[in-house]
Amino acid sequence: xxxxxxxxxxxxxxxxxxxxxxxxxxxxxxxxxxxxxxxxxxxxxxxxxxxxxxxxxxxxxxxxxxxxxxxxxxxxxxxxxxxxxxxxxxxxxxxxxxxxxxxxxxxxxxxxxxxxxxxxxxxxxxxxxxxxxxxxxxxxxxxxxxxxxxxxxxxxxxxxxxxxxxxxxxxxxxxxxxxxxxxxxxxxxxxxxxxxxxxxxxxxxxxxxxxxxxxxxxxxxxxxxxxxxxxxxxxxxxxxxxxxxxxxxxxxxxxxxxxxxxxxxxxxxxxxxxxxxxxxxxxxxxxxxxxxxxxxxxxxxxxxxxxxxxxxxxxxx
Amino acid sequence: xxxxxxxxxxxxxxxxxxxxxxxxxxxxxxxxxxxxxxxxxxxxxxxxxxxxxxxxxxxxxxxxxxxxxxxxxxxxxxxxxxxxxxxxxxxxxxxxxxxxxxxxxxxxxxxxxxxxxxxxxxxxxxxxxxxxxxxxxxxxxxxxxxxxxxxxxxxxxxxxxxxxxxxxxxxxxxxxxxxxxxxxxxxxxxxxxxxxxxxxxxxxxxxxxxxxxxxxxxxxxxxxxxxxxxxxxxxxxxxxxxxxxxxxxxxxxxxxxxxxxxxxxxxxxxxxxxxxxxxx
Ligand SMILES: [Zn+2]
Numbered sequence: 001x002x003x004x005x006x007x008x009x010x011x012x013x014x015x016x017x018x019x020x021x022x023x024x025x026x027x028x029x030x031x032x033x034x035x036x037x038x039x040x041x042x043x044x045x046x047x048x049x050x051x052x053x054x055x056x057x058x059x060x061x062x063x064x065x066x067x068x069x070x071x072x073x074x075x076x077x078x079x080x081x082x083x084x085x086x087x088x089x090x091x092x093x094x095x096x097x098x099x100x101x102x103x104x105x106x107x108x109x110x111x112x113x114x115x116x117x118x119x120x121x122x123x124x125x126x127x128x129x130x131x132x133x134x135x136x137x138x139x140x141x142x143x144x145x146x147x148x149x150x151x152x153x154x155x156x157x158x159x160x161x162x163x164x165x166x167x168x169x170x171x172x173x174x175x176x177x178x179x180x181x182x183x184x185x186x187x188x189x190x191x192x193x194x195x196x197x198x199x200x201x202x203x204x205x206x207x208x209x210x211x212x213x214x215x216x217x218x219x220x221x222x223x224x225x226x227x228x229x230x231x232x233x234x235x236x237x238x239x240x241x242x243x244x245x246x247x248x249x250x251x252x253x254x255x256x257x258x259x260x261x262x263x264x265x266x267x268x269x270x271x272x273x274x275x276x277x278x279x280x281x282x283x284x285x286x287x288x289x290x291x292x293x294x295x296x297x298x299x300x301x302x303x304x305x306x307x308x309x310x311x312x313x314x315x316x317x
Numbered sequence: 318x319x320x321x322x323x324x325x326x327x328x329x330x331x332x333x334x335x336x337x338x339x340x341x342x343x344x345x346x347x348x349x350x351x352x353x354x355x356x357x358x359x360x361x362x363x364x365x366x367x368x369x370x371x372x373x374x375x376x377x378x379x380x381x382x383x384x385x386x387x388x389x390x391x392x393x394x395x396x397x398x399x400x401x402x403x404x405x406x407x408x409x410x411x412x413x414x415x416x417x418x419x420x421x422x423x424x425x426x427x428x429x430x431x432x433x434x435x436x437x438x439x440x441x442x443x444x445x446x447x448x449x450x451x452x453x454x455x456x457x458x459x460x461x462x463x464x465x466x467x468x469x470x471x472x473x474x475x476x477x478x479x480x481x482x483x484x485x486x487x488x489x490x491x492x493x494x495x496x497x498x499x500x501x502x503x504x505x506x507x508x509x510x511x512x513x514x515x516x517x518x519x520x521x522x523x524x525x526x527x528x529x530x531x532x533x534x535x536x537x538x539x540x541x542x543x544x545x546x547x548x549x550x551x552x553x554x555x556x557x558x559x560x561x562x563x564x565x566x567x568x569x570x571x572x573x574x575x576x577x578x579x580x581x582x583x584x585x586x587x588x589x590x591x592x593x594x595x596x597x
Binding site: 162164167170177178182198201202217219224228229230242245250253301302305306310314 | 326392394398403452453456490493494520524542557562566
């Protein structure tokens, strides 16, 4: 079975031939067609049989569309708001107001950096306490003015650093979980890449949770699980499988509401189509829950989280 | 495999003394000390003042009014929703923990009284898979808060946990949101929630229910924080201060209201509860 690299090489080869074809006037169209057909079938075969670990790699792919890409493609008038009013701004977790199909919404969005330079600022999408507290400020604003909340999740986890610890990152996450449980506006969350543990959940308590097909959502990274449980780095792929962190699996387990199919190879292969699908999904979910009386919405959200978990009940004594 | 089968779900009985040997050696000062004296001394070494590790049972004994304990835990045990197997199958790990601790799960829910004030109490046991929070612990904590609402009394949670139960994957993560949601009900009912953080209160438990107390007290010697020192050093190789994630670090940075010595916790708890509720 081929891997992603082989597919990329073949694609580059075809591109080369296309250019030759144009430049030298030699007719290579038959050869090109043959290779394109081959690429397509190899790609279809590869992406139909993705292992969980391969999905993790797609979720973290350097070309994967990030929150700002979706914000630009799906929303109009994104108006970013900055600062937690306490210590500063956070560039890994963005908040703001925007219009989705004309409707004003509050946006919470985790943003990774594209370059090393950008990641100095965005910390690879790992938010600090000021990010989570800024998000809570945006939630309060949304509640006050009845803006639905749209949350785009894409983080390896909350930022693990001394500054973040000193700022009580755990407490900041906890406060968000509490606030979102009771926020009196509809909340829709979408995992667009990595849903990394408490750092993801802290903007992910919602009435509807959707995931892109190759995104992941997990209590711990496969690397972390391998280190803690197996105490072997080599067990990362096995850990990825054991954690049941893929979108299709999480749908089967009943913890998310919808999986949005990605173009073969991942969202970055046809971003416009992906953004269109995600937008449709967000609009549909908001329309469905937006008409519910707020008490019913809160009751349903409460049931959703109160019933989370699986255990065995024994007859007493 | 499972030792807690139907009809013999074990409830904790504080009167039954599980520990037979009379003497123990203190790891800190090396003295041979009389166990009963240690127990009567809140599991603190009578020689050097070292805090010995407390099981959930010992913790309960050290905190509540004598004769008021009743185990009201829900009769539930861990399932294996993901069919998880690391170096051993998950349910084998659970059965071994049950065997070793004599407990059905990593938390005991009790009704009790402190300074004459009736409370619902949740106490974690670190020996049970690191006191990790999976579906059972999340459900027990949620149920405990509902019991507190039903009984119109305060809820007290004693945390001793490394965080989420990895083997239940996403279900463990969701317990953070679940316990936070039920905690909101307790607040709406205007019933107090006192959170006591002991060694350790970290990761998923620190980042959810334990940090949501109306009053948060750390026991001296507690470890409190989100990301462990190893994670931080592996990810960003940062130099960490000597008091990193200690009770004093948490106190200095304002995560908690107070730090209490173990021998003072009972009195301290009684005092706080007294501001909220009249003793009966
Ligand atoms: Zn000693």
